[in-house]
Amino acid sequence: MNPEPLVAIVGNPNAGKTSLFNSLTGSHQKVANYPGVTVERISATLQLEGQTVECLDIPGLYSLEAQSMDEQVAVDAVMGRGEERVPDLLVCVLNAANLERNLFLFSQVAEQGIPVVVALTMTDLLREDGKAIDAIKLSNLLGVDVIPVIGHRGQGVDLLKEAIARNLDDGRPPSPTVEHPAALEAEVTHLAERLARVGMDVSRDDIRRALRSEDDPFAARVAEIPEISAEFDRAREKLQAEGVFADHRIVADRYKWAGNITGQVIASGVSPRKWRSDRLDKVLTHRFFGLIIFATVMYGVFQAIYTFAGPMMDAIEGGIGWFGGLVGGLLEGQPMIQSLVVDGIIAGIGSVLVFLPQILILFALIAILEGTGYLARAAFLMDRLLGWCGLNGRAFIPLLSSFACAIPGIMAARVMPDPKSRLATILVAPLMSCSARLPVYILLIGAFIEPEFGAGWAGFALFAMHFLGLLVAVPVVLVLNKGIIKGRRLPFLLELPPYQWPRVRDVLLAMYFRGKVFLVTAGTIIFVMSIVIWGLSSFPRSAEAEARYEQEHSQMQTQVSLDSYVQQRQLEDSFLGRFGRTIEPVFIPAGYDWRITTAILCAFPAREVVVPSMGIMFAVGGEADEESVDLRKALDQATWPDGRKLMTPWTAVGLMVFFALCAQCMSTLATVKRETNSWGWPVFMFVYMSGLAYLLAVAIHQVGLRVGG
Amino acid sequence: MSAMETIPFREVRQGMRARVVSVPEGPDMKRLREMGLNEGVEFSVAKVAPFGDTVEIRLLNYALCLRKRDAESIIVQPIPA
Ligand SMILES: Nc1nc2c(ncn2[C@@H]2O[C@H](COP(=O)(O)OP(=O)(O)O)[C@@H](O)[C@H]2O)c(=O)[nH]1
Ligand SMILES: [Mg+2]
Numbered sequence: 001m002n003p004e005p006l007v008a009i010v011g012n013p014n015a016g017k018t019s020l021f022n023s024l025t026g027s028h029q030k031v032a033n034y035p036g037v038t039v040e041r042i043s044a045t046l047q048l049e050g051q052t053v054e055c056l057d058i059p060g061l062y063s064l065e066a067q068s069m070d071e072q073v074a075v076d077a078v079m080g081r082g083e084e085r086v087p088d089l090l091v092c093v094l095n096a097a098n099l100e101r102n103l104f105l106f107s108q109v110a111e112q113g114i115p116v117v118v119a120l121t122m123t124d125l126l127r128e129d130g131k132a133i134d135a136i137k138l139s140n141l142l143g144v145d146v147i148p149v150i151g152h153r154g155q156g157v158d159l160l161k162e163a164i165a166r167n168l169d170d171g172r173p174p175s176p177t178v179e180h181p182a183a184l185e186a187e188v189t190h191l192a193e194r195l196a197r198v199g200m201d202v203s204r205d206d207i208r209r210a211l212r213s214e215d216d217p218f219a220a221r222v223a224e225i226p227e228i229s230a231e232f233d234r235a236r237e238k239l240q241a242e243g244v245f246a247d248h249r250i251v252a253d254r255y256k257w258a259g260n261i262t263g264q265v266i267a268s269g270v271s272p273r274k275w276r277s278d279r280l281d282k283v284l285t286h287r288f289f290g291l292i293i294f295a296t297v298m299y300g301v302f303q304a305i306y307t308f309a310g311p312m313m314d315a316i317e318g319g320i321g322w323f324g325g326l327v328g329g330l331l332e333g334q335p336m337i338q339s340l341v342v343d344g345i346i347a348g349i350g351s352v353l354v355f356l357p358q359i360l361i362l363f364a365l366i367a368i369l370e371g372t373g374y375l376a377r378a379a380f381l382m383d384r385l386l387g388w389c390g391l392n393g394r395a396f397i398p399l400l401s402s403f404a405c406a407i408p409g410i411m412a413a414r415v416m417p418d419p420k421s422r423l424a425t426i427l428v429a430p431l432m433s434c435s436a437r438l439p440v441y442i443l444l445i446g447a448f449i450e451p452e453f454g455a456g457w458a459g460f461a462l463f464a465m466h467f468l469g470l471l472v473a474v475p476v477v478l479v480l481n482k483g484i485i486k487g488r489r490l491p492f493l494l495e496l497p498p499y500q501w502p503r504v505r506d507v508l509l510a511m512y513f514r515g516k517v518f519l520v521t522a523g524t525i526i527f528v529m530s531i532v533i534w535g536l537s538s539f540p541r542s543a544e545a546e547a548r549y550e551q552e553h554s555q556m557q558t559q560v561s562l563d564s565y566v567q568q569r570q571l572e573d574s575f576l577g578r579f580g581r582t583i584e585p586v587f588i589p590a591g592y593d594w595r596i597t598t599a600i601l602c603a604f605p606a607r608e609v610v611v612p613s614m615g616i617m618f619a620v621g622g623e624a625d626e627e628s629v630d631l632r633k634a635l636d637q638a639t640w641p642d643g644r645k646l647m648t649p650w651t652a653v654g655l656m657v658f659f660a661l662c663a664q665c666m667s668t669l670a671t672v673k674r675e676t677n678s679w680g681w682p683v684f685m686f687v688y689m690s691g692l693a694y695l696l697a698v699a700i701h702q703v704g705l706r707v708g709g
Numbered sequence: 710m711s712a713m714e715t716i717p718f719r720e721v722r723q724g725m726r727a728r729v730v731s732v733p734e735g736p737d738m739k740r741l742r743e744m745g746l747n748e749g750v751e752f753s754v755a756k757v758a759p760f761g762d763t764v765e766i767r768l769l770n771y772a773l774c775l776r777k778r779d780a781e782s783i784i785v786q787p788i789p790a
């Protein structure tokens with residue numbers, strides 16, 4: 001098979017790669033004004049005159065020596081390592097407004113032995129600064145085609161396509177930009193001869209790379225041939241001693257070259273330019289006003305979520321309820337199938353969909369802030385605070401996202417170059433109070449805080465529950481960094497892009513992609529687990545048992561409806577109910593009886609099912625939601641067998657804290673497993689979060705018992 | 710201050726212009742070098758973050774945030790205004 005030619009788009013973060021990729025391929029990837037938004041490689045078809053080409057958009061790179069996970073993805077794509085094919089052509093995107101640093105990357109890209117076409121972006125920004133760039137001269141100096149483009153407007157894209165086609169046909173790799181040190185070249189010549197003698201024909205580039213790094217694939221091959229391997233070791237040692245591989249030599253040489261080129265092609269390139277964003281930054285990153293504005297923006301974000309999401313969630317719940325009723329009616333004759341479809345499948349879908357409004361709104365707001373460049377400033381403002389607990393400014397977006405849902409939050413941590421802070425961020429992200437915890441808070445605050453203490457305290461309680469996760473995260477990270485997370489810590493570095501207007505299209509795309517990730521990752525697991533829980537809570541069941549429950553009900557003096565009673569007894573006798581009774585003693589210190597215990601168990605795969613589970617356990621029916629007056633009353637009136645009141649405000653607060661901290665989300669654990677590539681960390685996360693939740697819930701209840709109330 | 714005087718990076722202040730004199734070897738400095746903070750480069754300190762330590766510098770026509778503590782062993786030479 002002869003696969004389509006492969007073209008990869010490589011360049012600095014924020015150089016305009018994704019904009020260009022979208023214009024080239026007509027696809028719709030998210031563009032954002034924050035370094036590190038493309039965290040995965042994305043492939044699309046590029047239609048050229050007479051041929052079809054596969055085109056890759058990859059994460060941004062400052063250097064081909066990767067430090068973070070997203071950079072590794074990009075480097076693998078450029079070099080054709082791992083699962084990747086070697087590209088037939090590299091489109092190197094150079095940001096004209098920041099040419100020198102972009103050329104540093106070019107000088108590495110030029111040495112890959114692959115033809116290169118340069119796409120020159122941001123020439124419009126350069127012009128606004130009163131400077132001009134000579135693209136023809138640049139092309140002559142680099143020895144490759146240089147095409148000025150304005151990616152997001154599609155300008156220059158046709159010319160770029162022609163250049164791509166031309167270079168796929170007969171392009172040759174550019175010549176190296178920096179001379180290799182003579183000592184290195186002498187060794188390379190010597191080694192090439194040695195290799196030729198054992199019948200290995202290897203390029204000088206491969207030998208250089210193998211000398212530079214023992215992790216190189218070719219170096220690994222060499223290591224298996226004893227006499228050659230010894231030669232390599234000797235050469236490496238000698239070169240190391242001479243300082244040939246010292247970073248300052250290699251990097252400084254490239255920058256010297258880049259500075260030289262920049263000086264030749266940009267008119268007035270040395271005069272310090274007027275920084276376009278300065279006037280905004282005077283206020284937005286001001287020591288005092290910057291923080292006030294930051295706090296206001298964050299408050300506005302959360303306010304907007306609760307204001308706008310509420311009605312939409314109600315509408316979705318109403319719609320699902322209506323649809324369940326409709327389908328239930330059609331399946332009237334077959335109670336088993338009816339229950340599976342209505343209580344299992346439709347309720348499962350519903351429990352996924354209700355979170356969509358909050359997630360979409362939060363991500364729309366994040367995309368707007370991201371598009372303007374403000375989020376990078378927020379990371380700058382927050383860096384020190386996060387630094388005090390062992391994280392850094394880059395943890396800000398993952399943690400903010402986790403307030404909607406931990407899954408995209410954890411994925412956003414990929415752009416953190418420092419593995420230590422990245423892991424710590426992943427491990428505390430699920431402590432942030434995600435949207436699935438809200439129903440529990442609303443139910444319990446409505447039942448125990450509001451009636452007793454009034455609306456003011458109810459509002460405060462809701463705020464406090466959201467703050468709790470953040471508060472608990474601080475000591476957790478400190479402990480994690482004290483010894484649980486091993487490895488070195490890399491310096492914090494973050495580029496601040498110039499301010500821009502966010503574009504509607506980008507915001508919509510962000511919502512679309514985040515929504516899709518949520519539905520696919522979380523949705524699938526929540527959906528499957530809803531059905532599993534339905535199974536565990538519905539079986540065993542039999543007609544005899546049902547007749548017995550009905551008989552029990554007829555002999556009781558109770559206001560509970562027959563249906564709700566049967567439902568409750570059924571759950572009580574189900575696998576899940578029996579399990580709840582078995583482990584009731586575990587939760588007695590926290591003040592929970594087997595009913596709450598069972599509801600908690602139901603919620604381990606996905607915490608949002610706790611409210612309907614409580615509805616069943618307290619015999620008001622599984623349709624109860626967090627606003628249900630019946631459920632609130634039932635909780636308030638519930639007693640232990642000896643007549644003591646089950647739930648005090650203390651128990652209620654304890655239960656909320658339990659839900660705030662407990663790792664009750666299979667999807668999150670699965671995401672952590674994938675992102676850390678280990679089973680150990682999700683298990684660790686589950687144990688520490690659930691352990692912490694349990695201990696605090698017990699502590700609060702025990703204090704309540706002593707203090708009374 | 711005399712033009713020849715050098716200071717460690719941790720002592721830079723908002724509004725200062727300076728030239729990098731030396732960057733220590735080591736893996737931690739590598740990315741800083743790759744982002745352009747090499748000997749001879751001029752930068753200005755645009756902002757110190759509200760809680761200190763984190764600074765925004767301008768070099769090679771772009772803005773970079775880093776922590777004074779991470780870069781403390783870099784030696785710079787202030788350029789008189
Ligand atoms: N002024 C200007 N802005 C651009 C140009 N190309 C891209 N942008 C903007 O630069 C930002 C970063 O673009 P993006 O494509 O996400 O860059 P990536 O990180 O390299 O994928 C976005 O706000 C784009 O709208 C250009 O040629 N001129
Ligand atoms: Mg991108």
